[in-house]
């Protein structure tokens with residue numbers, strides 16, 4: 148993590164140099180990234196401002212009902228995960244909370260997130276994977292077929308929930324956290340107690356090889372929504388960036404390989 152506490156401080160000589168030379172224009176006060184200037188005067192000013200804004204109280208502690216003095220400023224979403232230095236992404240934080248959060252973030256950064264995870268144990272409930280190109284209606288299919296006690300795992304839905312961004316407009320930096328959450332939920336299906344009757348997993352999986360890996364991993368059955376690219380294009384036309392979705396559907400069909408154990412609808 149780039150923002151360990153000691154890195155917020157620069158040797159005195161350097162600070163003095165900054166003070167002597169920098170009369171910054173107002174527009175330079177909140178650039179989206181401070182680049183290598185962390186530790187410099189601009190960051191120190193921003194840091195003071197965030198601490199004041201948050202009343203010098205640790206925000207994670209406040210959320211849990213504790214009152215603790217904040218001495219540091221934290222990136223809510225870390226720089227490594229695409230966060231910025233914008234004030235909306237900064238919070239006052241106490242040293243223990245900062246240490247804990249930094250350790251968790253670096254641990255996450257080291258873990259590769261698998262698109263197709265591997266689990267030691269099989270799920271204790273039936274799993275159905277629903278595959279198809281963008282716009283083939285996977286979510287709708289599942290909505291129509293899932294029971295009230297079923298678990299539906301859809302990366303798009305997880306990305307929306309984690310990011311707070313609109314459906315089909317979530318930026319790619321949320322893919323990893325979403326994969327991590329989905330994989331954790333899949334893994335949990337192998338441990339008692341499981342409070343669902345069935346799991347529906349929405350994946351693109353155009354090749355039979357990918358579907359077979361999923362199926363072996365999860366003891367799953369597979370459904371392929373074989374909706375042609377033209378129809379997919381028609382259905383995704385209203386989304387933001389329709390070209391992207393149309394292209395994804397074309398690419399899906401280019402990669403598609405049939406398997407004899409898929410239910411094709």
Ligand SMILES: [Zn+2]
Pocket residue numbers: 205206207208215240241242243244245
């Ligand atoms: Zn705290």
